[in-house]
Amino acid sequence: MSKLRVAVLGAKGRIGSEAVRAVEAAGDMELVAALGRGDTLDTLVDTGAQAVVELTTPASVMENLDFCVRHGIHAVVGTTGWNDERLARLNTWLAGSPGTGVLIAPNFSIGAVLTMKFAEQAARYFESVEVIELHHPNKADAPSGTAHRTAQLIAEARDEAGRPPQPDATATALDGARGADVDGVPVHSVRLRGLLAHQEVLLGGEGETLTIRHDSLHHSSFMPGILLGTRRVVTTPGLTFGLEHFLDLN
Numbered sequence: 001m002s003k004l005r006v007a008v009l010g011a012k013g014r015i016g017s018e019a020v021r022a023v024e025a026a027g028d029m030e031l032v033a034a035l036g037r038g039d040t041l042d043t044l045v046d047t048g049a050q051a052v053v054e055l056t057t058p059a060s061v062m063e064n065l066d067f068c069v070r071h072g073i074h075a076v077v078g079t080t081g082w083n084d085e086r087l088a089r090l091n092t093w094l095a096g097s098p099g100t101g102v103l104i105a106p107n108f109s110i111g112a113v114l115t116m117k118f119a120e121q122a123a124r125y126f127e128s129v130e131v132i133e134l135h136h137p138n139k140a141d142a143p144s145g146t147a148h149r150t151a152q153l154i155a156e157a158r159d160e161a162g163r164p165p166q167p168d169a170t171a172t173a174l175d176g177a178r179g180a181d182v183d184g185v186p187v188h189s190v191r192l193r194g195l196l197a198h199q200e201v202l203l204g205g206e207g208e209t210l211t212i213r214h215d216s217l218h219h220s221s222f223m224p225g226i227l228l229g230t231r232r233v234v235t236t237p238g239l240t241f242g243l244e245h246f247l248d249l250n
């Protein structure tokens with residue numbers, strides 16, 4: 001059986017360099033390109049890349065995906081910075097390239113995906129919920145893509161359950177003291193040397209609290225998800241948002 005021809009964009013970055021090693025070590029894949037900032041995307045075409053693993057920056061990801069989709073190259077995207085406008089633009093590109101698949105995964109680690117799922121399941125049962133994400137201080141964006149998605153899923157679940165807004169009597173506050181408001185869910189971002197990627201979802205009800213916590217201790221935690229996403233995206237046309245769609249979670 002021929003190997004899947006895979007390229008990594010952002011290959012010199014923290015997660016990109018780990019992804020290069022993971023693709024090289026995968027028996028069913030061949031690493032055909034490892035591109036960094038300034039390298040030409042034409043290399044993807046020249047090397048016959050079938051799938052790209054996109055791990056760059058929010059400022060670069062759209063241009064890279066535009067190129068990939070136009071050339072029918074599938075993409076697995078870990079880069080953050082997604083909003084409705086960007087997703088709509090990507091969907092328009094995909095509509096013009098039927099057969100091409102893009103997976104956007106706010107988080108590739110199985111534990112983080114489960115944290116999001118558990119938080120979504122628990123959200124309807126509790127009056128209060130807040131998200132705390134904790135990351136290394138070199139991270140460029142806040143809140144994390146994972147925390148943003150977690151808060152959205154929680155908000156949707158609360159909405160479906162007919163839950164009213166959360167209780168909060170705060171009358172005066174320093175800017176930022178109550179975190180960022182993501183669809184009514186406060187999200188707090190910690191940046192601390194020594195950390196990698198961590199998240200807590202705190203839920204509170206009458207006389208009880210529930211804490212759901214996940215810790216990524218090494219970038220290796222993201223690799224099984226990246227490899228799974230790469231294998232699946234090539235047979236899944238259109239946009240898939242979230243690795244959970246490629247896992248048997250229900």
Ligand SMILES: NC(=O)C1=CN([C@@H]2O[C@H](COP(=O)(O)OP(=O)(O)OC[C@H]3O[C@@H](n4cnc5c(N)ncnc54)[C@H](O)[C@@H]3O)[C@@H](O)[C@H]2O)C=CC1
Pocket residue numbers: 009010011012013014015016035036037038039055056057058060064077078079080081105106107108109145222
């Ligand atoms: N979904 C997930 O599970 C994970 C997502 N991430 C996300 O991945 C992204 C990268 O994270 P890090 O590796 O920590 O950042 P980083 O800053 O270490 O790496 C980004 C790399 O991309 C390169 N780059 C920028 N523009 C480029 C372009 N046009 N073409 C090729 N390379 C380009 C940069 O020079 C840099 O080497 C961030 O958005 C981060 O939040 C990180 C870890 C896990």
Ligand SMILES: O=C(O)C1=N[C@H](C(=O)O)C[C@H](O)C1
Pocket residue numbers: 080106107108135139140143144145146147196197198
């Ligand atoms: O920048 C990181 O490191 C990470 N980014 C992703 C995010 O923003 O959620 C995934 C993980 O938290 C690591």
